[in-house]
Amino acid sequence: MMRKIILILLFFACEKNGIMKINNRKIESKYLSYKTAIEKARGIEVPDTILQLINIINDVLNEEILKEEGFLITEDMIRIEKERIEKETQLPEVLEKVKRIFEKEEDYLNYFVKPNLCERALLVKFYLDTIYHLEDYNFMKEILKKIEKGESLNLNFIETFTYRPNKESIDYYKKEYPEGKVLQDMSTFFVVKWEGERIRFYRKFKKGNFYDWWRKKAIKYKVKVYNKRYLDLLIKKVEGDTFYLTILSAKK
Incomplete structure (x- = not known):
């Protein structure tokens, strides 16, 4: 009995600080908070929380696939991407709003710059690496x-x-x-x-389709959503999409 109580307490402690687990990586609730705040900074008054959860899943899967393909994202790469974003942005005032969202620069780099870098790196690797x-x-x-x-x-x-x-x-x-x-x-x-x-x-004519390849690579990664309400809403959001239904519903 005591063991069950301890397990329940551990579960709720985990749920309190994490919203989901992707592969073996726990996703903290502040990731979702930052994603929502970024959308507001971009002018979306009522961001779609479930869509942001999907975006987080995609962000993390991009990073996992890069690791699998032997591409390691370094701190220097993240710094260079930060400089690129600041140099090439068409909306500097929006970028400044986005920066002010984050409690510290480390969070700005990890939750905004790095996901952008991973997505770009994966696209470039797929389209320019002959092996694919x-x-x-x-x-x-x-x-x-x-x-x-x-x-x-x-x-x-x-x-x-x-x-x-x-x-x-x-x-x-x-x-x-x-x-x-x-x-x-x-x-x-x-x-x-x-x-x-x-x-x-x-x-x-055109090379192979990136998103078809991406889904084939990503479908082996499993997503555990701690909040049942979020899970139900996610499943409803992706209704008919076999890929997301598979990674959300498979046994962990």
Whole structure:
């Protein structure tokens, strides 16, 4: 009997300070408080609490997936991201309001800057790391071989266009867009062929979908929500979404 009482007391002590557990990480209630306050600073008078819980889940899952992929977020990276946000923000007055929300800079870095950094880092890693798009990359390697041999191409799977840079820019473009290798940007793989002072681009259509990949990676992580009311509202909010229903409902 005494053991049961102790377990109950421990449960409520945990619930008091934490709103949920994602993987093995306890999420403190102040995370939700900060998320709600940030929305108010952005001009949303009555923030959707349940939507903010979903955003917290996504934030933490981003960080967990980065760890799984061998990408460690360091304090230096967070500081650099802080500087980037301050430099590139289009709404400095809103950012100042957001900063004033936090009790200390450490919280600002951990609950605002770091989640932004993790999301950006994961997007960049997915779209620019060839390992996630080997089929598309190898396809373009074959296209490159055909171009170099002068063979005909099946244009059903690629698009081609030409661009003529001005004379002052030709050296720059020849350095940025060399022949003989598969190049890429955030959305496509491509190869080029220089035709005098014109560049002909051969580009494969869009790379794989980030969010499909993200969900496949994240679905193994389980979310335990301590507050039953929050859990019920979350399940209602994501009704019909198999991904969120799975991570919320699976046995912990």
